[in-house]
Each structure stands twice: as structure tokens, then as C-alpha cells.
Amino acid sequence: MPNGVQPTIVSIAEHAGVSIASVSRVLNGQGGRHDTVERVRRAAAELGYVPNAVARSLKDGRTRQLTFAMPDIGNPVYVSMVRAIQSVTKAAGYRLLLHSTDAVAEDELAVLHSLGDRTSDGLIICPIRITDAHIDALTTAAGPVVVIGSLPDDVPVDSVRADSVAGAAIAVRHLTDTGRRRIGFVNGPSDTVPGGNRDQGYRAALADRGLPYDETLVVHTAFDVESGAAAVERLLPARPDALFCANDQLALGAAHALLARGVRVPEDIAVVGMDDSALARAAWPPLTSVDLGSSERGRLAAELLLDRLRDPEEGPHQDRAAGPPPPPRTTTVPPRLVVRASTRAVAA
Amino acid sequence: MPNGVQPTIVSIAEHAGVSIASVSRVLNGQGGRHDTVERVRRAAAELGYVPNAVARSLKDGRTRQLTFAMPDIGNPVYVSMVRAIQSVTKAAGYRLLLHSTDAVAEDELAVLHSLGDRTSDGLIICPIRITDAHIDALTTAAGPVVVIGSLPDDVPVDSVRADSVAGAAIAVRHLTDTGRRRIGFVNGPSDTVPGGNRDQGYRAALADRGLPYDETLVVHTAFDVESGAAAVERLLPARPDALFCANDQLALGAAHALLARGVRVPEDIAVVGMDDSALARAAWPPLTSVDLGSSERGRLAAELLLDRLRDPEEGPHQDRAAGPPPPPRTTTVPPRLVVRASTRAVAA
DNA sequence: CCGAGCGCTGTAAACGTTTCCAGCCACCGG
DNA sequence: CCGGTGGCTGGAAACGTTTACAGCGCTCGG
Numbered sequence: 001m002p003n004g005v006q007p008t009i010v011s012i013a014e015h016a017g018v019s020i021a022s023v024s025r026v027l028n029g030q031g032g033r034h035d036t037v038e039r040v041r042r043a044a045a046e047l048g049y050v051p052n053a054v055a056r057s058l059k060d061g062r063t064r065q066l067t068f069a070m071p072d073i074g075n076p077v078y079v080s081m082v083r084a085i086q087s088v089t090k091a092a093g094y095r096l097l098l099h100s101t102d103a104v105a106e107d108e109l110a111v112l113h114s115l116g117d118r119t120s121d122g123l124i125i126c127p128i129r130i131t132d133a134h135i136d137a138l139t140t141a142a143g144p145v146v147v148i149g150s151l152p153d154d155v156p157v158d159s160v161r162a163d164s165v166a167g168a169a170i171a172v173r174h175l176t177d178t179g180r181r182r183i184g185f186v187n188g189p190s191d192t193v194p195g196g197n198r199d200q201g202y203r204a205a206l207a208d209r210g211l212p213y214d215e216t217l218v219v220h221t222a223f224d225v226e227s228g229a230a231a232v233e234r235l236l237p238a239r240p241d242a243l244f245c246a247n248d249q250l251a252l253g254a255a256h257a258l259l260a261r262g263v264r265v266p267e268d269i270a271v272v273g274m275d276d277s278a279l280a281r282a283a284w285p286p287l288t289s290v291d292l293g294s295s296e297r298g299r300l301a302a303e304l305l306l307d308r309l310r311d312p313e314e315g316p317h318q319d320r321a322a323g324p325p326p327p328p329r330t331t332t333v334p335p336r337l338v339v340r341a342s343t344r345a346v347a348a
Numbered sequence: 349m350p351n352g353v354q355p356t357i358v359s360i361a362e363h364a365g366v367s368i369a370s371v372s373r374v375l376n377g378q379g380g381r382h383d384t385v386e387r388v389r390r391a392a393a394e395l396g397y398v399p400n401a402v403a404r405s406l407k408d409g410r411t412r413q414l415t416f417a418m419p420d421i422g423n424p425v426y427v428s429m430v431r432a433i434q435s436v437t438k439a440a441g442y443r444l445l446l447h448s449t450d451a452v453a454e455d456e457l458a459v460l461h462s463l464g465d466r467t468s469d470g471l472i473i474c475p476i477r478i479t480d481a482h483i484d485a486l487t488t489a490a491g492p493v494v495v496i497g498s499l500p501d502d503v504p505v506d507s508v509r510a511d512s513v514a515g516a517a518i519a520v521r522h523l524t525d526t527g528r529r530r531i532g533f534v535n536g537p538s539d540t541v542p543g544g545n546r547d548q549g550y551r552a553a554l555a556d557r558g559l560p561y562d563e564t565l566v567v568h569t570a571f572d573v574e575s576g577a578a579a580v581e582r583l584l585p586a587r588p589d590a591l592f593c594a595n596d597q598l599a600l601g602a603a604h605a606l607l608a609r610g611v612r613v614p615e616d617i618a619v620v621g622m623d624d625s626a627l628a629r630a631a632w633p634p635l636t637s638v639d640l641g642s643s644e645r646g647r648l649a650a651e652l653l654l655d656r657l658r659d660p661e662e663g664p665h666q667d668r669a670a671g672p673p674p675p676p677r678t679t680t681v682p683p684r685l686v687v688r689a690s691t692r693a694v695a696a
Numbered sequence: 697c698c699g700a701g702c703g704c705t706g707t708a709a710a711c712g713t714t715t716c717c718a719g720c721c722a723c724c725g726g
Numbered sequence: 727c728c729g730g731t732g733g734c735t736g737g738a739a740a741c742g743t744t745t746a747c748a749g750c751g752c753t754c755g756g
Contacts (some may be wrong), residue, residue, distance in 0.1 A: 006464065006490065006741055019706045024744060033704060051387060052462030054405045055742035058711050063402060065445070073431050075627075086448050095467065097413070100434050116354065116398030118712095119413075119443065130677050142354065142398065203444045225629070253632055278424075282600055284607060284632030290661070318621065356712055372714060379756040381734060403712035406741050466742095 007047035016043035023243035027051070028118025062121050065095045066305060069111045070148075071103035072124040072211045075246075078126065081148065084298030085124060092306050094121070103128045109137050116142035124148060124298075129193060135260075144308035146301045150193060151330075158304045160331045162292040164194060164274070167335030168201025168244070169208070171272045171290050174337055175242045176209045178345040180270055183211070184240035185229040186250045188223045195220070198246045198274070214238070221250075232261075241269060242343075248273040248280045251287050257344060270343040278334075285341035293333035300331050301321045355395035364391035375399065381688040399681075405466075413468040414653060417459045418574045419476050424596075424625035425642045426474065429496065433472060433644030440654050442469070451476045460488035464490035470653045472496060472646075477541060491602050492656035494649045498541060501677075506652045508679045512542060512622070514682030516549025516592070517556070519620045522685055524557045525591045525692040528618055531559070532588035532597045534579040536571045543568070546594045547623070562586070569598075570610050576601025582611075589617055590691075596621035596628045599635050603690060607632075618691040624684075633689035641681035648679050 011018045016039040024031050025038040043049075057063045066089050072076040082098065089096050097120055101107040105231065108127050112134075115123055122144040127134055130151060138145060138157050147159040173190075175183050185202050188195040206213055216238040221227040228250035245251035251273025255265050265271055265285055273280050276291035357375075361368045363386040374380050374388040392396075405411045409438055413438050418426040430446065437444050447466055449455040456475050460482075470492040475482055478499060486493060487503050495507040523531050533550050536543040554561055564586040569575040576598035583591065593599035599621030603613050613619055613633055621628050626637035 006466075009744095010742080020743085021706060021708095021745080022704085025705090028744085031704090036704080048464075048488075050461065052406075052742050053465040053467045055711090056404060056744080057402045058400075058406050058713090058741090059743050059745090060713075073427065073434060079421065082446070083448075086421060096446050098430070098444050100431075100435065100438070113398065116396075117401040118354075119401045140396075198668070232405055256632055256634075279630050280628065282627050284604055284629040286604075297546065345506065357714095358712080368713085369736060369738095370714080370734080373735090376714085379734090384734080400712050402743090404714080406711090406743090407713050409717090409741075 006052075007044075007049045009049075010159075011047055011172055012043045012049055015047060016040050024097050025216040029164035034115060040129040048306050050158050053110050053309065057118075061112065061118075063119065064093060064301075065097055065120040067097040067099055067111065067115075067123045068125075069099040069101055069108065071101055071124065071128050073100050076279065077275050077292075080277075080295040081126070081298035081301075083294045085302045088299055088302035088306070094306075105129065105133070109133055112137040112145070115145070118143075120147075122309055124301045125306055144305060146308075147311045156328050158160040158301075158308065160297045160301045160304065160327050160333065162294075163332050163335055164292055164296060165201040165204070167274060167290040167292055168198040168246075169205040170201075170335055170337050171274065171288075172202055172205035173209065174274060174288070174339070174343065175244065175270060176211065178270065178343055181211065182214075182217065182238070182240045182242070184235045184238065184243045184247040185218045186228060186235070186254055187218065188245060188250075189247045190220045195246065201235045202244065210257070212264065223247055223249060224254035228255075229257035232257040232287060236263075236289070242272045243269060245271065245273050246291055248275045248277045248283075248287065251289070251342075252279050252283045252287055255283055255285070266342050276338050276342065280338070283342070284333045288340045289338050291334050291336045291337070291338055300333065304329060304331070354400075355392075355397045356400065357397075359395055360388065360391045360397055363481075364388045365393060378681055383648075393569070397564045409466070410469050411467065413445055414650075415445040415447055415459065415468040415471045416473075417447040417449055417456065417471065418474040420445065421428060421448050421450055424624050424627065425638045425640075427513055428625075428643040429474070429646035429649075432643045433650045436650035440526075442654075453477065453479060453481070457481055460485040460489055460493070463493070463543070465545055466491075469657055472649045492653060494651050494653045494656075497646050504676050506649075506656065506676050506678070508652065508681065510645060511683055512521075512545040512640055512679050513549040513552070515622060515638040515640050516546040516594075518549075518552040519592050519622065520553035521557065522687070522691065523592065523613075523618060523620060524553070524559065526618065526691055528590035529559065530565065530586070530588045530590070532583045532586065532591045533566045533601055534576060534583070534591060534593040535566065535568050535593045536598075538568045543594065552556055552591065569627055571597060573597045573601035576603075577605035580605040584611075584642050590619060591619045593619065593621050596623045596625045596631075596635065596637055599626050599637070601632045601691075603631055603633070603635065612692050614692045620691055624686050628686070628688065631690070636688045636691040637686050639684040639686055641684070644681050648681065652677060652679070659661075 009020050009023050012023045018036055023040050026037050068085050071122050076231055086096050092269050099111055124146045126148040135155050138155055145157055147157055150161045151159045172183060204215055217240055219231040221231050232254050243254050251271050254280055257272045258269055260308055263269055273287045273289040276289040280287040280289040352669040357368045357371050358369045366384055370384055371388050374385050398502055416433050433442050447459055472494045475495040483503050488504055493505055495505055498509045499507045511642040520531060535546055551561055567579040567582050569579050580602050591602050593602055599619050603619045606613050606617055609619055621637040622633045628635040
């Protein structure tokens with residue numbers, strides 16, 4: 001047991017009567033004479049030596065840490081991402097730094113800039129909105145970055161996006177296919193990217209099916225449970241036979257508000273959510289929902305990032321400084337409809 | 349824009365025509381002649397300098413990082429902890445490293461030992477079970493540790509615990525107080541700490557109310573939704589008028605299984621869960637649940653840890669090596685019953 | 697029996713900071 | 727006019743590693 005102070009490579013060298021170079025070599029498995037190896041091993045074990053990761057990082061310029069920055073760890077969508085990312089990075093021997101930006105843009109920019117402090121080898125970021133400042137920070141970032149979200153084409157950064165336009169359309173078409181005609185729409189704020197995309201998908205699917213766009217069937221509100229419940233109040237007068245909700249929270253709030261006033265789900269009104277979070281399964285009736293692949297997006301983002309980090313080492317002795325970095329890749333994860341009881345077909 | 353390579357304190361020194369010592373001083377706000385300050389500031393800005401956190405950490409022996417290790421980031425209980433911890437540590441200027449142990453004991457031990465690599469300044473750990481190896485690792489830990497969970501009294505480590513015995517008792521008493529007599533119990537595995545505690549509380553409350561302990565009313569199973577649904581099958585023959593479930597997942601599964609077979613909740617059978625997670629609110633009917641204060645426990649753990657880290661600096665020049673560390677503190681967070689529709693009183 | 701070669705070892709430099717210490721200069725008082 | 731004082735400054739060491747390089751002894755072949 002060390003008497004209070006952490007042993008270093010130097011203590012071991014003294015204790016074993018060899019040089020620090022030999023200690024380092026032995027501990028990194030670079031061979032050596034048999035009794036040297038033996039003595040060093042024993043000394044290390046006796047002193048309870050643990051290599052100092054900070055010193056090592058300083059020496060070889062990598063921390064074996066990755067950062068994931070997202071708006072809010074309370075949101076189930078981000079929880080699935082964290083989980084997927086964590087599992088990939090852990091397998092690759094990287095630690096994961098979690099950064100909650102609280103959906104504050106300056107905080108996101110700060111994270112981007114802080115890449116320069118070499119605290120982590122790379123960053124996965126999930127920005128709430130993309131401003132010019134973001135684009136600027138992304139293009140000049142001091143290390144590899146992967147964005148989860150939609151980015152203009154000319155930003156030279158790897159990204160993984162969901163196709164929420166298609167997702168919304170799938171949901172709406174599913175409703176028409178199961179006999180619904182008056183499809184209400186509980187959307188989030190119209191000026192956010194997710195809100196805009198869902199609106200686009202909703203309109204496209206309606207047009208596709210020859211149904212009119214009816215303003216009285218559409219509500220814009222916040223993205224939470226209470227707003228979903230409140231939206232029901234405003235939509236009922238328009239006599240919808242289905243509700244398409246922009247996320248599971250809204251859908252849950254809406255479904256329960258309907259039940260509370262005696263409207264049957266799905267018999268009278270069908271309900272669809274988005275994200276396919278635990279909430280969709282937890283609701284009663286279980287909610288049909290569109291899985292936008294948050295887990296899959298997390299996994300892909302982590303792999304893209306690891307790829308960037310592997311890159312410099314591979315290839316037969318290329319000139320590192322001069323070789324242009326591989327071009328950015330953009331992956332789109334397709335949506336997937338998960339049908340549950342909340343949209344059973346009407347027995348018309 | 350730096351031409352590819354990160355500027356260091358040396359680049360700035362050259363660029364500004366001063367020594368690296370001066371650069372360091374200026375950048376740390378230690379004054380200097382006015383034009384020196386000016387030149388250094390300008391050079392740093394021009395080169396886009398960001399201090400290297402690794403080098404700094406090596407120098408002053410702290411990383412400003414904290415680690416939180418828990419079994420599974422998918423579990424809402426741990427999500428609330430992460431959230432609370434994150435918010436405390438962020439405010440104190442620490443980054444948060446997340447480590448998912450996947451409920452594997454060796455992984456927990458590895459985390460404990462890895463404290464020695466100086467990757468983080470302290471650790472909050474939420475062990476799934478406490479073995480002798482854990483106790484050993486805890487007492488010899490290379491840095492400050494806070495345990496979320498129950499620990500033998502003689503382990504010299506700060507800890508924060510929930511009182512799940514009392515929590516279970518509150519839940520059961522609430523059921524008897526609202527007119528229930530045959531209280532079924534869906535518990536987790538009996539050989540885990542949480543399982544044992546809940547059992548203890550259940551028995552105590554029954555005794556308290558003069559009700560018999562009836563084996564046919566008790567089921568031991570896993571801690572998930574499906575198990576809750578399955579448990580209903582086994583308990584219905586015993587004709588319970590209430591179900592106390594060891595967590596919200598079980599309660600949710602049970603409630604929906606009941607609904608699915610036409611049993612009314614709460615009219616025929618009341619249901620109570622534990623943890624008061626988002627699931628309790630999401631279920632239909634909304635579930636009464638016992639809040640074991642996961643968020644609060646996270647917050648407290650983070651504060652205990654920060655306290656330990658602050659400690660060495662304060663006090664008027666005490667002999668640091670000799671002074672005994674402040675004694676370990678143990679805090680218990682009291683449970684809190686949250687009543688919702690799933691336990692409305694019978695109109696008997 | 698001698699020289700080349702090889703395997704192992706130790707010395708020292710480097711990574712990017714912070715900080716101790718000594719030196720320099722200007723200014724002030726005697 | 728000279729010594730002391732005090733504010734700034736630069737050189738250098740230190741944090742704990744990894745690694746290039748040179749030196750050493752041994753073995754083996756001629």
C-alpha cells in the first residue's frame with residue numbers, strides 16, 4: 001500500500017533498480033531481459049502503480065476521450081443517442097464526456113471552440129438550430145466533429161440526419177390507409193427545423209392522398225405533454241378522426257386528454273406520435289409512432305467519428321500534412337413506422 | 349487562421365516577442381506592463397490560441413473532470429441522477445464523464461481502480477451490489493468517491509442513500525388507508541438490495557396495519573415492464589384488490605395487463621409503483637408512485653464530492669499531509685408519495 | 697582470438713503548461 | 727550621484743510519460 005502518494009514510473013524505477021525507460025518499456029510490453037521484466041512487474045504490483053493518463057495524453061496528443069453535446073439529457077431521444085454512442089465508444093476504448101447545452105446556442109458554440117483545449121479527441125454535437133456562427137465554428141473546428149442534424153451541403157463536416165419529412169408523411173399515409181379522412185395535426189413551433197419538416201411531410205402526404213389542407217385541423221404549440229392535452233381542446237370542434245402528433249410527448253398528452261373526456265382511442269380518434277420513445281409503449285393504448293432512429297443515429301455518428309480518428313494512422317506512409325482529408329460523409333437514417341393499438345383501423 | 353497546427357504558448361511568445369513566462373502570466377491575469385499585456389492578448393487572438401487543458405492538468409494535478417458510473421443509462425432513475433449531477437458539476441466548472449457499467453461488478457471495480465489514472469478528480473458511483481471487493485476498492489481508492497447506495501457503516505466513504513424500506517411502507521400504508529385489504533406485491537429479484545428492502549417495507553407495513561403476510565400475493569421477478577404484465581397472471585387467482593410494484597416499469601406492465609383483461613384500475617384493483625419516473629405520469633391511468641429522490645440523490649452526491657475537492661484548499665495553512673481527512677458523511681433522502689389516479693379510494 | 701553485430705539498457709529530450717528565482721531597469725530618497 | 731526598492735521580465739525546472747539515440751556487453755563467425 002503506497003503511503004499516501006501515487007507511485008510514478010520513477011518510484012518503480014528506483015524500487016526495481018532500473019531506469020525509467022526500462023520501466024516504460026516493460027509496462028508497454030516491449031520486452032527486455034527476463035529478470036528486468038520480472039523485477040519491474042513486481043515493483044509495479046507492490047506499489048500499486050497506475051499509469052497517469054494525463055501525462056500519457058500530453059505525450060502522444062490524444063486523450064482517448066470523446067465528447068457528446070446535446071440539448072437536454074432529460075429527453076428520451078437524446079438518452080437513446082447517449083446510450084448508443086456510449087456503447088460504441090466504450091468498445092473502442094474511449095471514455096465519453098457528456099455535455100448538456102440546455103439548448104443554448106452560445107453553449108453549443110463554446111463546446112465547439114473548446115475542442116481546441118484538447119480535452120477530447122473528437123466531438124458529436126446535436127445542435128438545436130444551425131446559425132451562421134455554428135457553420136463558422138464547425139468549419140474552423142480544431143478537431144473532428146460529427147453533427148447529428150441537418151446541415152447545409154457546403155459545410156465540410158460529417159453528419160447524420162433523420163428524415164423527418166418522410167417520417168411525417170409515412171405517419172399520415174398510414175392514417176389514410178386505415179380509413180381516416182380528417183387528420184388533425186399537433187405540431188411543435190413552426191420556426192424550428194423539426195417543426196418545419198413535419199409540416200412539410202404532413203402537407204405532402206395529404207396532397208398525395210388527395211386530401212385538402214385544412215387550417216382548422218392544425219395546431220402549433222410546444223413539444224411537451226401538457227401542450228398535447230391542450231391542443232385537443234382546440235382541435236375537437238373541427239371533428240378530426242385522427243391526430244398526427246409531432247412527437248410522443250404531444251401524442252401522449254393528446255391521447256390521455258381524449259380518454260379523459262370519453263373519446264375512444266382508436267375507435268373514435270386514432271393517434272400517432274413520433275420518436276418511438278419509451279413513452280409510446282407506456283401510453284394506453286400503446287401508441288403507434290414513427291421511429292426516427294435516434295439510437296441508430298447515435299451509433300452511426302460514433303462510428304463516423306471513430307473513423308476520422310483512425311484515419312491518420314492507416315495507409316502506407318502517406319504524407320500526412322499534405323494529404324487532403326477524406327471528404328465529409330452524410331448519412332440519412334430512414335424512418336420506420338411502428339404500429340400499435342392507437343391506430344387500429346375503423347371497422348367501417 | 350492557424351496553418352493547420354495548434355498554436356501553443358511558445359508560438360504566442362515568438363509572435364509577441366516575449367517569453368513564455370510572460371505569456372502565461374498575462375493569460376492568467378497576473379498583470380504585467382501595459383504594452384506587454386496588449387501584445388500578448390493580440391497575438392493570442394490572432395493565432396486563435398486555446399490553452400491545452402491536458403498540459404495544464406499535468407502541471408497542477410487536477411483535470412476538472414468528474415466521473416459518474418452507473419449501471420444503465422437507459423433507466424430513467426439514472427437519467428435523473430445524471431441530469432442533476434450534470435447541472436451541479438457544470439455550475440462548478442467541472443466536466444462530466446459518463447461510465448455505463450452495464451451492471452457488471454468487475455466493471456465497477458475497474459472504474460474504482462481507474463481513479464488512479466488521474467483521468468478525473470473524483471467519482472460518483474452507483475454500484476449494483478456491494479461485495480467485499482467493492483469495499484476493499486472503496487477504502488483504498490486513489491481519489492474522492494461518493495457512493496449512491498447503501499454501504500456498511502465502517503467504510504470510510506461519503507454516501508447518499510434512498511430509504512426504500514420506508515418508501516415501500518408508505519406505499520402499502522397508503523393502500524390500506526384507501527380501503528384496500530388484499531395487497532399484492534410484485535417485487536424484483538429477492539437477492540438484490542432493492543428487492544430486499546422493498547420486501548422488508550412491505551412486511552413492516554402489513555404488520556403495522558394488522559394484515560397477514562400471504563405468500564400467494566407475492567411474486568418475485570425481473571425489474572421490467574414485461575415482467576410486470578406476466579406477474580398479473582400469477583397474482584389474479586389470489587384476488588388482490590391492490591398491487592404494490594417494486595418500480596414503475598413493473599407497475600406500468602401490471603396496470604396495462606389489468607386493463608387489457610378488462611379489470612378496472614383503480615376501481616377493481618389499485619396500482620402503486622416506485623421511482624416516480626416519467627413512466628408513472630405517462631401511464632393510463634396515471635400511476636401513484638413513491639419518489640425515492642433520484643434527482644435529489646444525484647444532486648447531493650455531486651455536492652458531497654465537490655466539497656471533498658474544495659477541502660484541501662481551505663483553512664488557514666494547515667499541514668495538509670498530517671491533517672486527518674474530514675469524516676465520511678452519509679445522507680439519507682426520504683421517500684415521498686405522489687398520489688395519482690391509479691389509487692383512488694374505493695367508494696365502499 | 698578478434699571484430700562485427702545484436703540485444704538490452706540508460707540518458708536525455710520532448711509534449712505544453714505554471715511557477716520559482718534571479719536579473720534588469722527605472723525610480724526615488726538620502 | 728549612488729544605493730535601495732519594487733515592478734517586470736526571462737530562464738529554467740517541474741509535472742509523468744514515451745522514445746530516439748548511444749553505449750555496453752555478449753555471442754558468434756571467421
